[in-house]
Amino acid sequence: MMIPACRLADLPRGEAHRLDIEPPVSVFHTDDGELFAIDDTCTHQDASLADGWLEGCEVECPLHASKFDLRTGAVDAPPAKLPVRTHEVVVEDGMIYVRLSAQAPNLPPCISARLAGGPA
Amino acid sequence: MRTVAVVGASLAGLSAARSLRKRGYDGRLVLVGEEPHRPYDRPPLSKEFLAGAIGEAELALERDDEDLQAEWVLGTRATGLDRTERAIRLADGREIRADGVVIATGAAARTLPGTEGLAGVHVLRTLDDARALRDGLALGGRLVVIGGGFVGAEVAATAYALGLDVTVVEAAPTPLAGPLGPAMGGIVSALHTDHGVRLLCGVGVKGLGGERRVDAVLLEDGRTLPADIVVVGVGARPCVDWLEGSGVALDNGVKCGADGRTTLAGVVAVGDCANWYDPHTGAHRRVEHWTGALERPDSAVATLLAGGAVEPGVPRPPYFWSDQYGVRIQFAGHAAGADDVTVEEGSTGDRSFLAVYRRAGRPVAVLGMNQPRLFTRWRKQLTSAATAS
Ligand SMILES: Cc1cc2nc3c(=O)[nH]c(=O)nc-3n(C[C@H](O)[C@H](O)[C@H](O)COP(=O)(O)OP(=O)(O)OC[C@H]3O[C@@H](n4cnc5c(N)ncnc54)[C@H](O)[C@@H]3O)c2cc1C
Ligand code: FES
Numbered sequence: 001m002m003i004p005a006c007r008l009a010d011l012p013r014g015e016a017h018r019l020d021i022e023p024p025v026s027v028f029h030t031d032d033g034e035l036f037a038i039d040d041t042c043t044h045q046d047a048s049l050a051d052g053w054l055e056g057c058e059v060e061c062p063l064h065a066s067k068f069d070l071r072t073g074a075v076d077a078p079p080a081k082l083p084v085r086t087h088e089v090v091v092e093d094g095m096i097y098v099r100l101s102a103q104a105p106n107l108p109p110c111i112s113a114r115l116a117g118g119p120a
Numbered sequence: 121m122r123t124v125a126v127v128g129a130s131l132a133g134l135s136a137a138r139s140l141r142k143r144g145y146d147g148r149l150v151l152v153g154e155e156p157h158r159p160y161d162r163p164p165l166s167k168e169f170l171a172g173a174i175g176e177a178e179l180a181l182e183r184d185d186e187d188l189q190a191e192w193v194l195g196t197r198a199t200g201l202d203r204t205e206r207a208i209r210l211a212d213g214r215e216i217r218a219d220g221v222v223i224a225t226g227a228a229a230r231t232l233p234g235t236e237g238l239a240g241v242h243v244l245r246t247l248d249d250a251r252a253l254r255d256g257l258a259l260g261g262r263l264v265v266i267g268g269g270f271v272g273a274e275v276a277a278t279a280y281a282l283g284l285d286v287t288v289v290e291a292a293p294t295p296l297a298g299p300l301g302p303a304m305g306g307i308v309s310a311l312h313t314d315h316g317v318r319l320l321c322g323v324g325v326k327g328l329g330g331e332r333r334v335d336a337v338l339l340e341d342g343r344t345l346p347a348d349i350v351v352v353g354v355g356a357r358p359c360v361d362w363l364e365g366s367g368v369a370l371d372n373g374v375k376c377g378a379d380g381r382t383t384l385a386g387v388v389a390v391g392d393c394a395n396w397y398d399p400h401t402g403a404h405r406r407v408e409h410w411t412g413a414l415e416r417p418d419s420a421v422a423t424l425l426a427g428g429a430v431e432p433g434v435p436r437p438p439y440f441w442s443d444q445y446g447v448r449i450q451f452a453g454h455a456a457g458a459d460d461v462t463v464e465e466g467s468t469g470d471r472s473f474l475a476v477y478r479r480a481g482r483p484v485a486v487l488g489m490n491q492p493r494l495f496t497r498w499r500k501q502l503t504s505a506a507t508a509s
Contacts, residue, residue: 047492048492048493050493051492051493051496052496053496053499053500062450062492062493062495062496063441063448063450063492064163064410064411064441065411065414065415065439077135077138077414078161078180078181078182078183079161079181081183109173109174109178110173
């Protein structure tokens with residue numbers, strides 16, 4: 001599925017744009033001008049990686065400092081232990097689109113419980 | 121270097137061991153830990169774990185597939201460091217000879233003298249403490265938390281959510297004034313009263329009541345607070361007694377350089393036990409925060425492997441978080457040097473704001489409540505300002 005994200009001109013380098021879909025996905029524009037899309041929610045707890053610290057091809061979770069590689073989704077060190085999904089980014093006519101991964105997401109326990117209808 | 125011993129097998133010790141391997145050290149690596157457990161994460165002990173939302177498996181700091189090729193000597197205390205033999209002495213009589221030593225023995229919860237044998241009185245530092253406290257809270261009743269610092273405040277918030285009747289007693293006029301300054305300390309600690317948790321400030325504790333089991337907290341102003349369970353959250357002291365007489369200089373923890381180097385060659389200190397030189401402030405500081413225990417070991421290990429020949433990079437300003445009553449609190453920098461604090465965004469009444477601390481007009485610290493995005497931006501600015509100066 002291709003989802004329109006935002007105009008490339010509206011996403012400066014060093015910034016991220018969150019798509020409010022379920023689960024949310026974020027597009028990162030690195031300082032080097034590359035574009036990446038990953039699941040927005042940290043796999044440790046409910047934190048938005050779009051709020052995190054972008055450096056090179058890595059984003060550091062805004063809460064507890066686990067770093068995710070935007071290219072692979074891999075996480076460097078706990079407290080988060082599972083990777084995030086990566087999604088393909090396509091730019092057409094100045095518009096950024098995200099092609100969603102078909103894999104199952106690694107959501108943190110608190111969110112999985114909520115989606116399953118349990119206590120938040 | 122053929123053998124490196126890491127003493128203290130928690131966050132800072134594990135981070136040091138990881139850095140050693142990442143930096144290519146392939147010799148013998150021994151990790152010594154007093155607790156019988158593999159490295160686990162402490163922050164959830166006052167939050168999700170205490171609330172029963174996560175279990176022990178989720179506290180593990182190692183990944184399932186992680187193998188550091190290390191010898192783990194757990195459940196044994198180090199009792200001494202012999203500088204001439206270059207050996208770590210263990211409580212069980214063993215001795216580990218090592219060319220390099222990483223001191224990562226952290227800190228231990230302070231207790232109230234004379235209350236040791238009393239049932240229902242808890243501290244919170246270790247997994248065993250947390251198990252006992254969780255069982256205690258499950259009985260419900262009246263909880264008195266002595267000390268309004270971060271750990272005490274988190275226990276109060278968790279216990280409140282579990283349905284206990286909670287009172288927090290703080291000797292200082294304002295809780296958290298040390299780390300946050302009086303104005304913001306007051307705003308953050310007002311979370312207690314917002315939720316119907318009693319907060320008594322400016323009054324000390326004289327003692328505890330009860331024969332075998334605690335039944336009251338006696339205050340210095342003569343008041344008595346009935347209690348079914350008491351948590352003593354009066355801070356932690358660095359675990360460095362085992363280093364007495366070793367030649368490693370001690371002063372509020374292990375006195376060390378910005379890169380962790382101690383007064384003994386081949387010995388570095390990291391984490392909560394390290395009182396390191398901070399080039400920003402020109403003074404030594406001991407910081408009891410998770411992120412420092414995670415990040416700083418890498419430069420200490422670089423120093424150790426290079427025989428002390430590397431210049432440390434400028435560390436990021438200290439950062440910590442706290443979760444209380446569902447509010448995310450984040451802080452970075454040094455409040456102590458500030459002469460001015462302003463709320464830049466949001467409002468303190470909504471418990472969603474960002475405040476910047478300045479000294480002579482320059483930002484030195486930032487506090488956020490439920491503002492992770494703005495907080496990260498400010499934290500970045502603080503860091504680049506710090507690196508530039
Ligand atoms: C309940 C709680 C909640 C917290 N919440 C937060 C938070 O929200 N945010 C934040 O930033 N920080 C938080 N912290 C602080 C954070 O957990 C610490 O900064 C961090 O654990 C420090 O790691 P460390 O490895 O230096 O020391 P420690 O974690 O204290 O580990 C030291 C280890 O060394 C062992 N040891 C001690 N003496 C010896 C000896 N002689 N021989 C062998 N082993 C020894 C100890 O048994 C221990 O396992 C919290 C701490 C606690 C206790
Ligand atoms: S929420 Fe991301 S590391 Fe904890």
